[in-house]
Amino acid sequence: MFHKGFFKGILGAGVALTLATGLPAIAQETVKVGLILPMTGASASTGRQIEAAAKLFIAQNGNKVAGKTIELIVKDDQGTADMSKRLAQELVVNDKVSILGGFGLTPLALAVGPVATQAKVPAIIMAAGTSMIVDQSPFFVRTSFTLPQNTTPIAVWSAKNGIKKVVTLVSDFGPGLDAEKSFKAGFEANGGQVIEQLRAPLANPDFAAFLQKAKDLKPDAVFLFVPSGQGATLMKQVAERGLAQAGIKVIGTGDVTDDDLLNSMGDDLIGMITSHNYSTDHNSPENAAFVAAFNKANPNMRPNFMAAGGYDGMALIYKALEKTGGSTDGVKLVEAMKGLAWTSPRGPISIDPATRDIIQNVYIRKVEKKNGQLYNVEFDTIPNFKDPTHK
Numbered sequence: 009m010f011h012k013g014f015f016k017g018i019l020g021a022g023v024a025l026t027l028a029t030g031l032p033a034i035a036q037e038t039v040k041v042g043l044i045l046p047m048t049g050a051s052a053s054t055g056r057q058i059e060a061a062a063k064l065f066i067a068q069n070g071n072k073v074a075g076k077t078i079e080l081i082v083k084d085d086q087g088t089a090d091m092s093k094r095l096a097q098e099l100v101v102n103d104k105v106s107i108l109g110g111f112g113l114t115p116l117a118l119a120v121g122p123v124a125t126q127a128k129v130p131a132i133i134m135a136a137g138t139s140m141i142v143d144q145s146p147f148f149v150r151t152s153f154t155l156p157q158n159t160t161p162i163a164v165w166s167a168k169n170g171i172k173k174v175v176t177l178v179s180d181f182g183p184g185l186d187a188e189k190s191f192k193a194g195f196e197a198n199g200g201q202v203i204e205q206l207r208a209p210l211a212n213p214d215f216a217a218f219l220q221k222a223k224d225l226k227p228d229a230v231f232l233f234v235p236s237g238q239g240a241t242l243m244k245q246v247a248e249r250g251l252a253q254a255g256i257k258v259i260g261t262g263d264v265t266d267d268d269l270l271n272s273m274g275d276d277l278i279g280m281i282t283s284h285n286y287s288t289d290h291n292s293p294e295n296a297a298f299v300a301a302f303n304k305a306n307p308n309m310r311p312n313f314m315a316a317g318g319y320d321g322m323a324l325i326y327k328a329l330e331k332t333g334g335s336t337d338g339v340k341l342v343e344a345m346k347g348l349a350w351t352s353p354r355g356p357i358s359i360d361p362a363t364r365d366i367i368q369n370v371y372i373r374k375v376e377k378k379n380g381q382l383y384n385v386e387f388d389t390i391p392n393f394k395d396p397t398h399k
């Protein structure tokens with residue numbers, strides 16, 4: 009048993025420290041943010057983009073919020089769900105992080121959900137896009153996008169712009185299935201017809217046989233979704249199959265014409281129409297400043313939609329800490345995040361208080377060459393668009 013005086017002594021020392029510095033001892037605290045990202049493997053570009061954007065946000069805004077010092081810890085899950093879960097547990101138990109974030113693919117986010125729920129630690133989805141992820145933990149909040157949100161606008165646009173028959177080709181996992189379903193719903197509600205739905209495996213896909221099958225069906229257009237990192241391989245095989253020469257248009261979500269890879273995909277892409285939540289070319293003062301600062305800190309790298317998700321994820325964390333006055337209580341932080349709204353490099357965004365999902369503009373874009381470089385040039389906007397499949 010400790011003597012009563014022992015506790016008195018400890019307390020006394022704390023009070024003395026407070027008086028001596030003139031600041032409450034709490035002001036010296038560090039808030040740790042643990043980002044779990046694929047830094048190696050097939051989705052490494054997602055990890056690189058988000059890490060660069062999160063570090064840029066901290067460099068621009070300082071590492072102090074509401075009297076706390078922010079410390080970023082980045083861990084590589086190599087794109088495997090077992091590793092994401094183990095890293096989440098280690099970050100919570102050993103590093104005592106107050107907030108988790110990142111999650112480069114849907115299965116990686118899903119693996120972290122139970123850890124976030126049990127530890128009552130907010131988990132900010134900065135990349136993954138399957139609609140139902142936010143329903144799997146009350147501690148999930150999303151700053152990326154959802155596939156129903158990004159797909160529905162191109163489905164409606166296609167039906168209204170002379171495209172009548174479409175074959176869809178998607179990666180066979182959560183976001184691909186969301187894209188497939190949302191495309192069909194939006195396209196057919198506006199008079200179009202999906203004549204075939206093809207799914208390619210996520211790992212090491214060979215798209216040739218699927219594209220040949222799509223070509224043989226002679227649709228007006230092929231709709232494509234693959235996750236960030238696979239667009240260049242897919243579009244090379246699209247060119248090899250000669251879809252354009254056969255009079256078949258190629259449309260998709262902006263994941264396919266990802267800014268990270270677009271410039272290496274070649275002039276065959278010029279004219280391709282997609283819908284998406286972010287383009288490096290987005291015309292706003294906020295985005296001009298973001299792209300310039302990102303390029304300065306990361307020469308030879310273009311910020312893509314993953315960078316936007318990471319940058320806004322850090323903005324969300326800072327704004328929530330300001331609202332809680334520096335409290336890192338997980339329930340209070342998530343409550344503070346609900347309804348937050350601000351202007352991102354991608355345009356106006358907010359967190360839907362009912363779903364903890366992002367509400368944002370979705371843009372219709374066309375690939376064009378500007379100053380010798382390929383860009384997704386936005387020409388139409390669906391403002392403040394919510395995931396249409398959330399209840």
Ligand code: PHB
Binds near residue numbers: 112234
């Ligand atoms: C996902 O796994 O949810 C995901 C990954 C990359 C994308 C879109 C969705 O570009």
